[in-house]
Amino acid sequence: MNITKTIQEGVVKAVKSLYDADIEADSVAVNTTRPDFEGEYTVVTFPFSKIARKKPQEIGEDIGKFLEQELEEVVRYNTVQGFLNLVIADNWWKAFLDSMFDQEKYGYAEPHGHKVMVEFSSPNTNKPLHLGHIRNILLGWSTYKIMTAAGYDVIRTQVVNDRGIAICRSMVAWKNFGEGKTPESTGIKGDHFVGNYYVEFAKRFEDEYAQWLNSAAAEEVYKHEAKDTQTREVFFKKYKNTYFNKQSELGKQAREMLIAWEAGDPEVRALWEEMNGWVYKGFDVTYENLGVEFDKLYHESDTYLLGKEIIESAIEKGIMHRDGKRVWADFEAIGLEPKTVIKSDGTSTYTSQDMGTARLRYDDYGVEKMVYVVADEQNDHFKGLFHILKMLDEPYADGLYHLSYGMIDLTTGKMKSREGKIVDADDLMKSVIDEAMENSKERDTTSDLSETEQKEVVRKIGMAALKFFIIKVNPKKRMTFDPHQSLDFQGQTGPYVQNAYVRTRSVLRKAGDFSVDSTETYDQVKDEEKSIIIQLQQFPELVQSAAENYDPSDIANYCYNLAKSYHRFFHECPILKAETEAAKAFRLKICVAVGNTLKTGMDLLGIEMPERM
């Protein structure tokens, strides 16, 4: 039923019979025809000029004649230079539509049972989620959906970074300045509550540092440690980290907190659990609003000691080297600097932890693939990690993939949490839903629905706008987030796609039952109809390639283009008042097919469709 393949195979036969040469079907380029020429599909014949030793245009004539005779799907052809344009028979359009229009899960492949784990979100537990997390979460979620559609058995996971110096900062700040307040007593969402103390710590630390800079001690340090070329300003900007570790009172408290935590101090552990608990409650709300969930959580507090035994075997195999207590890996083979894996105090690092959790996941689930959704600032880390695991011959090593995505810039510049230049996830969702509400009120198209139903519709619209705005961009590319544009509901947006779906629903409601068999006499398939069917035909393959390329933006752009074709069709072709019963039935089938496909397509992106809007 796949017309592209039919054409490709036809061309293979043609080349064999005409020029006695063998070519691969996949290598035959079949494009959709430009609108200014007659035809729907175009074969590029330039590549055959060497084997045929003819001009591309003549080859086009040869192959065109052959296909016209051999393939019932091809009724006519024309050639323009090296391009052979084919006109496809009306019967094919009708037959294809019949084969798929009422499949609700059109595009889903048969499950093949291969297991894959997708890791995404993985936040620190010291502050609320922000725009960067949203991109990560949307990518992770749609990767899960798309791979499921492509037939995989997908396990969703995240590593919760629940320990370390960051959370200790929040803990110190709360202990010193919190006056025993809680999220309950203040009415602040847990993750924001804890985040506020993270900010409080930073602020107090800045004050402390600023004060210290005026002291004699600071002057001493500058005199002894600054390079000649360094100005005071440059030096002390860089020195801040060292100050935190050496002189700072707050820094000392945070570090002591971390040491006490690692020693299992009951009081510290209790505070840690309480504050993390607040954060989790907050995260749960955000995740629910984003419509995502996980099958399995790994906590860094449980896994940070893992990986050491694997490292032992790595040393034996000569992949890693011991240097006192310290262990390091040589990355010369992949063009990176050597990397410390175990510190000289014997404690583990990020790399060793990730080695441990990778093995743990394999032991837990037997996954063949692991996809890590992590920003591109960690490209080298994953390059190194995967290299080690491959050298160790881990059974899952060939299935490791870093879904690296570009960070988000604001129109005002880079996002920086320490400077408070962040876009908060909860605020963002609220503002986009509020905007949808304003729009909805103006339009007044759902006022006969109950208030809860209306709110539900508005929520779906707002979230669609936000999600689509982010997911439509190729993950690898850095993107600019313009709050003004994200609040737009017209043009290339989520609501635009939803609107196309809502139109299909509206027409089908009014059509009631219709006879699916009455399209036989329809013999005037229009361009608007053909272009929709061409796109419908591409969907299953697109799902596969989006899974292979780990690229949800492909699906988003597809949905937009399909919606666009439908809107055009809707204007150009009367459906309920079609010229004949056959035309009406044909077009209603298109409505069903487009509705189903848009709904599954958007679902792959984590976007819900309203029935009305």
Add this chain to the structure above:
RNA sequence: GGCUCCGUGGCUCAACUGGAUAGAGCACCUGACUACGGAUCAGGAGGUUGCAGGUUCGAAUCCUGCCGGAGUCACCA
């Protein structure tokens, strides 16, 4: 500075992986509703694809060199 990635109308993004005259949306103009839903459609204007070479039937896409930007170069995660 080394390595990696990226430069496409004023702005945000595409381009079937080397195919025809580089496509959409926003913003800006002009038109289309007593309606199968106008959150829509039709049309206009806007480009030397950062610059310069090269590879070939054909380059935004591949190669080289510049220019500009980002990331990374921790015994942090």
